[in-house]
């Protein structure tokens with residue numbers, strides 16, 4: 001069985017953007033691959049140093065989100081910091097990467113611009129190298145991820161090339177797997193992000209979700225009920241296209257909107273019913289795990305152990321190849 005490695009930073013609850021972008025995809029893939037899901041707690045320190053007291057709670061939340069969406073307990077769920085071999089490998093890789101190359105990484109660049117380029121710390125600057133270690137320590141075949149993670153995959157392949165050249169053929173190139181990955185905007189039209197308060201998440205109740213959706217942006221040109229709307233300018237309609245499975249119903253709503261035959265409020269009520277229906281089972285399963293902390297931490301403990309065992313094997317090979325294993 002081929003192997004997958006992918007994961008998320010535990011900066012808060014996962015939301016509908018993650019769901020459409022990657023989680024749904026992962027649920028399908030788990031039947032065909034051996035899966036390792038990394039909860040990348042160390043990566044949180046790249047830009048959320050001040051959040052350290054929330055990290056454990058957020059790790060727990062992300063684990064509940066994973067299990068809630070239907071990832072099976074039998075997968076390996078692990079916490080980055082609990083596999084110190086990853087940090088070790090990252091250190092070795094740091095000698096194989098040019099600073100100028102890191103400076104060109106478009107994802108790091110745009111993230112750094114958000115914070116003011118001169119303000120980022122060394123760990124932020126080099127996190128693509130650490131991410132390469134996450135992937136290669138498990139010799140993952142496939143990395144399902146969003147478009148923004150692509151430069152890190154290229155960086156990983158570059159490290160494979162240089163490492164294998166210098167020290168022998170230990171690693172193989174991982175393949176990226178970009179999901180259909182629609183970009184779901186937040187309810188205010190900005191990027192969906194917990195810190196902007198514009199997300200819809202599994203952790204919310206159905207009422208909270210409905211409230212959020214009723215606040216969602218619609219066509220600003222439609223001021224009065226009798227004004228015809230333009231669905232192409234309506235965020236709620238774009239959501240409907242993602243979540244309504246019946247194409248005829250989408251066309252129906254489109255026509256009703258353009259002929260002022262439905263109010264925005266009614267339309268958003270329908271949308272929130274569709275989304276709440278889709279999330280109901282996920283939320284129930286999530287609640288089940290959320291109320292059984294012991295069970296979730298046990299899954300993570302087991303995952304950490306398995307991940308360590310796998311990463312240790314790779315690190316033995318790496319130290320040997322690099323001439324620093326010191327077996328007498």
Ligand code: TRP
Pocket residue numbers: 005006007008009038040043131134135143145149
């Ligand atoms: N950078 C990823 C994110 O921000 C998280 C991550 C860490 C990751 N290590 C990884 C993703 C390895 C894929 C593979 O969501």
